[in-house]
Amino acid sequence: MGKKKNRNRNKDGLRSGEGGNLLVDQDTSSRPSNLRKRQKHHKAKMASDIVPSPTDSIIKITPPSHTSEGETKETFFSIIYEVTLPLLLSGLAMVGAGIYLHSLQDWPVFKEVEEIIILIPALLGLKGNLEMTLGSRLSTEANLGNFANLHGQWNFIMGNLALVQCQAIVIGLLSAVVTVGCVFITNQEASLNNSILLIACSMTTASIASFILGCITVGIVIFSARMKINPDNVTTPIAASLGDITALVLLSYVAQAYHAAIVNGLLWMPLVAIGTFLLTTPLWVYITMSNKCTYAVLKHGWVPIISAMLISTFGGLVLEHSMSQYEDLSAFQPVINGIGGNLVSIQASKLSTTLHKAYTLGQLPDDIPIIISPIKAFFSSAQHALTSRALLSFVIPGHLIFAGVIIWFREGSITVSSLFYPAYLIAATVQVAILLYIAYIITHWAWKRGVNPDNTTIPYLTALGDLLGIVLLGLVYQVIEGHKNVASEA
Template identity: 45%
Template sequence: SLENLPAEDALLENASQSNESDNTSTDQSPEPPAPLKETSFSIGLQVVFPFLLAGFGTVAAGMVLDIVQHWTVFTEVSEVFILVPALLGLKGNLEMTLASRLSTAANIGHMDTAKDMWKMIMGNLALIQVQATVVGFLASIAAVIFGWIPEGHFRLGHAVLLCASSVATAFIASLLLGIIMIGVIVASRKVGINPDNVATPIAASLGDLITLSLVSFYRTEYNDYANPLVCAVFVAMCPLWVLIARKIPSTREVLYSGWEPVIIAMAISSVGGLILDKTVTNPNFAGMAVFTPVINGVGGNLVAVQASRISTYLHMNGLPMGDPNPTPRKCPTPCTSFFGSTVNSRSARVLFLLVAPGHLVFLYTINSLRGGHTTLTPIFITFYLTAALLQVMILLYLADWMVHWMWGRGMDPDNFSIPYLTALGDLLGTGFLALCFHMRWFIGDRDSNVGN
């Protein structure tokens, strides 16, 4: 069956010529069918439904955050707000990276047999459990530090609670989402849909909601034994996941070299969490909570799709990573990234054009459900859409540069690019959104629903 995978026009011609020459040789194994050229319409058709599904998932997460921000655990332990973007960012650090890695493996035929498929599944599930536990623990430390610096005093009970909630949430959410991702990629492969177009948005459709629901279950009634026991149990399981991940060559490499992007991405998201903490705890800006998962989720989803597509194209193109004699490539300009004739430019245009109508649908949904503490005035909508468009424009441009830059230096973009991009999306989205609320407050367009 033909597979709908991204490729340049020149690549298609080369692939067809290569297939013709290969057919003359009978001692070679059959080549996979040449990929079909994707049009803007076909890209948009495959992306729009997962994008909307993921968007409504972030809307649900925003509604949850808007409600739980008044719960005791959030009001008494405000450092939890610093944890939120870091934990939500795990879907970019781990699940979206998993989706990109498995999508590439599926597209280039590394999951065609049942044996290869199960090896990839078990190795990758074990890998993300190790990463989730470690990153969850480090995220709690970052939240404690960022909370301690401005206040100047340390609360051991808060620190233990943050550690237990962060590790447990990261582990459970990553396990559930990892299983969902594997099912989506295998199903997409069977029905002939490009997993790059659907896997990463679906990873986010339930990711934020599951993560926020899990972290909100914790309370401030500290138990001297329960929280330390939770931390100890999940940390003690790490050696088992390490042994499983080491048995698979593809995950063994990531196990040793894939820590830098997820840890740095966690730190970047934690800075966004500090912005969220300082903004949401101000009663005048309480309405920011419902919109934060939406603007961050949409930006992260779209840039993850683009990064995954570019990475798959580079893998299919056959150029080795870290080629000692690479073709010189200048730093792309926004014009070449968005208005070029390549399939990657077409996908960038399609993804950017989804931002404004998608956010309008999500804003209308939040308003219809009476969510948030913010009145949707024309000024607020204008500020919000400007922030969202600027965020996605920056992210898509960075994706075009970063994926090619990493490829030229021998780093697999499937493992390295998405954590950085989604973390930057969290930081840009939270920062721009906070700026929107401050600007509309200064010009007098203030919330009439504050306190409701």
Template identity: 40%
Template sequence: MSGGGGSLSSGSSIVTISSVAISDPDPDYRADPNEHGDKRNIRNEKWYHTIVQVSVPFLIAGMGTIGAGRVLTTAKNLSAFTEVPQLLILTTALQGLKGNLDMCLASRLCTQANLGNMKGRREIIKMIIGNIALVQIQAIVAALCLSVFGMGVGAINGNGFVWNHALLLAVSCMCTATSSCFILDFVMIAVIMISHRFKMNPDNLATPLAASIGDVVSISILSFIASEFFLRLNAEIWVLYIVLGFFLVLLPLWILIVLKNKYTSSVLKSGWVPILSALLISGGGGLVLERMVESFEGFEVFQPVINGIGGNLVSVQASRMSTMLHQSSIMGILPPHGKIWVFPWTALFVGSPYATTARLLVAMAIPGQLIFVFIADVLNPGNCTLYAYFVISYIVVSVLQVLLLLYVAHIIIHAMWRYKIDPDNSAIPYLTALGDLSGSLLLALAFFVVYSIIHQPYCIEK
């Protein structure tokens, strides 16, 4: 084992690493005769199997993001959102929070499934209970921090500080985050268990399905709960205090469950920095949304689509890369095929073990976004017309976003692994948050081009 660069050089080292990384080997992993020792290789998956397994949840996820855009178009005109504009700022960050928590859970369980550790019923139940409790803790704390962020941004923008509005933000965010995560976590767990049972790679299915209905569910819950609580903000404000107290009472109970669970106790202590950092990054996307909906009509229709699709695709790649590293090495040591800094061409097209999947994901993004942009336009209730200039601009920026996210994923995941940070818990929050911010900025650029330069806007009178 070489001292520098974190690479592997001897057959005996590979044997040792294999025995540590895969405690209960899955018989579907086959040994590569070209490798030294008894190292077990990653799952031998054909490219067309990857396409089939990824495309179905990808299309479902796309429809979910379109539904989220449709709901957001309606929600922005509700009294709660017009009177408390911070709610609109928080929609992007709240979607990102929900996606981060669910996708991290999916990535952790996918890794355990691919390592062959999800076999005993008792252990599976422990994993499920521990992970659900962990997500609830993260949702409560992060939602509270998110509401503070929203009020701070609102104060900076000149909206001032109103205690009732802060209470509304806190309760609405906590209710939305905890309820949507609780519902979707069980859906994801079922998907992972079924896919593993039928010898499909859960990495291809779980993360996109985690966001397939997540965005539309979270925005729907937020708009409903915020509207209901807004009506009670003056006469029945005690209801909000009771709900807030209920979550604060539940918090130590969830913490106790997680601390006694061997699968999640370490994550509770170390998984906060990426979650909270991602909230700030996603909050930037929310600020872009707030500004753009005033300047460019129809922006809110496509913002959840470009953000959601980019985040879904990079989450598939991140989950697969993390699983491959867990299978081929131990944390802190990069395998022979792993390098932190490579050229974009190497990471995305030819030259790395992950390039095949990256090419497939980029290839799927082009026709997928083309389909989604037309469906989103059909479902848009506004008086808008889809022109070729807008479609071309949208496709260009969406592909640029996917390329950027996939390349950043390669760098971040390998760097985290090299410095003994588990990418299952830390990579996806940063990547999806970057997807929210970059997607919002690039979409704003596309709208600026078609509105201000080409002078053929998306929304005009038909």
């Protein structure tokens, strides 16, 4: 018995296990029976992870293998520090967009084809949605450490650029078609030539702008990641603001060129442009479908973008009506819409990244409710409430600066009353507060339903922000007009 017992011991205090493996006596978790159980459990888990879901995101949504113990928790001032410069730059870009939009009212093509005004919110919203969802997806990947592999990084990027190009052409076509439909519904005159002009302008602007802004967005994310800056804080506001001014400039010159061609009897030019974009669409679809990173988004990511386009088109009808009554309103429309969209896109992107890091898609702990009270959304000690307070603190100083720049730059052509600033700031604060509150609910609701928020929440939020901004800005001018009438009667 003694010899047999000793044979199971080696000189280092190890004993032979089954199959000749050497196992430490003290580590009972590494015994062969336990190893087999763990391997069996691991294989079962891997098998479950491979099963695709129709709502899967472009990447497999499971919590990262690393822990977040070494990560630095963001504070109020760290968020302010990282967000200030991007928001200032984006705000100045939106000021430029507002001034530019105000000047477009005097262009012949915008006077003769007033339907283009209806198209503007949908087209600007489309560009913002595509670039901000792209930025949100890229930021999540960067924050999860998935850009460490250069080959995987560029495979992800190229697939997403093809995806955005495909989405831009299709939604650009739909935006123009819906705009033409709105013109008929509202009993306005809509000629065939104007309809062709709208479709060609929308598709051309959407395609070219998506390529330019997609490349810029990719560069911002890569640069931010290498500089150890959270891409969630900088990518979406810059992408959105550049999208507005880029799309507006492209739309104006493209519309002018196509309009001149049609007037000179060259109707074939916009028709060739439409045909070219339609013929290239299958190529972008093929590239996107061949890329495992973007296959699911192409297949299941249309509803949010199309829904946002419809909301923005309705906002365009409101904008056309408001601009016909208040000429100065157009100068402030891109600013109030842009700042609201930028702030809520930052919150949505950060919420999505937090969920990706902590939980499996479709699962939330019982102590994390989907619907919370506004007080908890803004005044609790939770990280999302801290972020909301930080972002909300930008509204008043930001709008004071940007509205002041617009009024100063357009001195003589824009007049405001003493009531304008308080009414305008109240409207902007209400808009952003509503958007930040909805962002928490819709992001957690989408996650619980197994839908990747990176692909779904931002289009809804920015479209809702555009509609709220246009409506509230119109109310501001109505209040000012009513106050003037009361004062004159007195």
